[in-house]
Amino acid sequence: MSAPSQSRTLAPAWLVEPDDANALAPLVWPANAVRDDDGALRLGGIAATDLADRFGTPLWVLDEDEVRATARRTLDAFRAAAALHGVQARVYYAGKAFLSSEVVRWVTDEGLAVDVCTGGELALALAAGADPARLGFHGNNKSVAELEAAVSAGVGSIVIDSLIEIERLAAIVGRRGVRQSVLLRVNSGVHAETHDFLATAHEDQKFGFTLTDAPAAVARIRELDGLEFVGLHCHIGSQIFGTAGFEESASRIVELHAELREGGEMPVLNLGGGFGIAYTSVDDPTPIEQLAVGIAEAVARQCSVRGIPMPNLAFEPGRAIVGRAGVTLYEVGTTKPVEVDGGAQRLYVSVDGGMSDNARPALYGAEFSARIASRASTAAPALVRVVGKHCESGDVVVDAEYLPGDVAPGDLLAVPATGAYCFSLASNYNYVPRPPVVALRGGEARIIVRGESIDDLLVRDAGLTRTTTEGIA
CATH class of the missing domain: 3.20.20.10 (Alanine racemase)
Structure with missing residues (x-):
């Protein structure tokens, strides 16, 4: 039995092996997500590799134009539907999905x-x-x-x-x-x-x-x-x-x-x-x-x-309003083929984030997608499970996905549809700092929520602070 056939026995019924493991599903990714001539993913007109080089990984990326356009479209739709019956409609943005001062300004600017x-x-x-x-x-x-x-x-x-x-x-x-x-x-x-x-x-x-x-x-x-x-x-x-x-x-x-x-x-x-x-x-x-x-x-x-x-x-x-506008960027650290079920094989792809920046798979069994963001590949698709760096077997980012079989350490990986509830549910599990949030608009990128450093985590420890400021009695 060939490796691709073996991998299919582990894939969930809904997951279809793609002809092209580089392709971006149109409803999953932000509307302006494309691959450039070199095969790298571009978000809001900016190469994902440039974003990773500038801001590091993991990195939450939020497309401001996508948020604003979705807010406008949603408000227009409900106002028009209500008007057909002679009444008015109000649309509320859910702060629990993603809340920052910039996002509040975006959605209120658009009438929400x-x-x-x-x-x-x-x-x-x-x-x-x-x-x-x-x-x-x-x-x-x-x-x-x-x-x-x-x-x-x-x-x-x-x-x-x-x-x-x-x-x-x-x-x-x-x-x-x-x-x-x-x-x-x-x-x-x-x-x-x-x-x-x-x-x-x-x-x-x-x-x-x-x-x-x-x-x-x-x-x-x-x-x-x-x-x-x-x-x-x-x-x-x-x-x-x-x-x-x-x-x-x-x-x-x-x-x-x-x-x-x-x-x-x-x-x-x-x-x-x-x-x-x-x-x-x-x-x-x-x-x-x-x-x-x-x-x-x-x-x-x-x-x-x-x-x-x-x-x-x-x-x-x-x-x-905000879910599709978000993409999380990770760097691949290790890959590991694991043989299960009488010879079937799954490739584990470990990234430098995990359940601390996306708790939804662990909490709800939520499904996500992934693509290599730093390059395109002609390698045959391989069934992978994208996992995080945390000390938990349930630390899964994407349970099942097909990526090019040559995915390797150093590749940049992008997980779409992470604009809602990923930042909101983030934690410092295993003392991992939370990533920054970068907003994109008009070909420009800017930080809208600063990321944490290990020093930020240490300064909250009162025992360390007392030792530093008061000395040891």
Whole structure:
């Protein structure tokens, strides 16, 4: 049996051996990612090799033009879809996907509001100049200090997640003599077909209220002078393709919306989002325009059946705004052929990063793609597993991919679709410094988040600091 045939026995069913292991899947990579005449990958008009030489590896690279264009397209799509039914739409950028001052400025420049869920995310958004009135504050365990900060800043809306939070927030606004707009997070009982940790609309989970419990919570909110109930919020999961889940969820949420309208106006319905992106060549994300029209039509239909006016809509696309814009660059350190399953072979490719800069494969079994970025190759494709440098067998960056069989130490490797949740979930596991984030625009590259050094890690150790500054007693 030939080596390629052996490797196919280890490949997952969805992974097809490519004719060209240098090719860039068009929906996975940033729109302007190309190979130059020498075969090297270019991002935003800049050679990946030049980026690695200048900034080192691992390196998170973020295409500003891609983020801005996606933000504009998404906002335009939902505004147009809502306008067909005579209502308005607001789109929130998910701070948890990737948050830095520059990114906040990009998305707010393009008309998006921003969703935050901790005091740190709130502080960053405000420091970046975001309009507090266009911030939404999520979270299942907002502290008193966080709620104080949100109310003090004038945050546009707070999404209530528990009965305790109702009383906690009411006490704060009462002391301050202000009125705060709130939504109630509700679980529709519909969840996306995703990993259990990502499907956040199960009733047996930490977020929100059940459909049964929601009316009592809303009644309590309406009893309190300082809280203004403006509508419901529902989130059915993440990495969602298609509109079927949203349509079913809309039927249940609009039913509750209609019931609660009897106690007062509810001008907003936030249907969440979590729209999917392509991580591999077989992923086929639904165009945002199709999603927008389908969801808006579903809400309009459900409202019409119940004879109620359609509320204004709000959405939280999640990773869809920033995910595709990100590419992570690594340097290959070692390669190791491993024979398994009666002679089948897989090539392990070790890079200089790993689960400290991309925890998603370890957390969720997430699939990613990879390509050699420093050159093109005519070598036959080989099945590889890209792994990191950490002391964990689960430290996998790309579980299964075909790369040219001559991939070797010193090659630059690029992993696309890393704009969302990789930087946000990064750690210093094994005392590895977090990489810098470099933004690309107009053929120029600049650091938007500084990378860490080993000295940065050591200076946080109070024992070392005391020894240095105070001496040893």
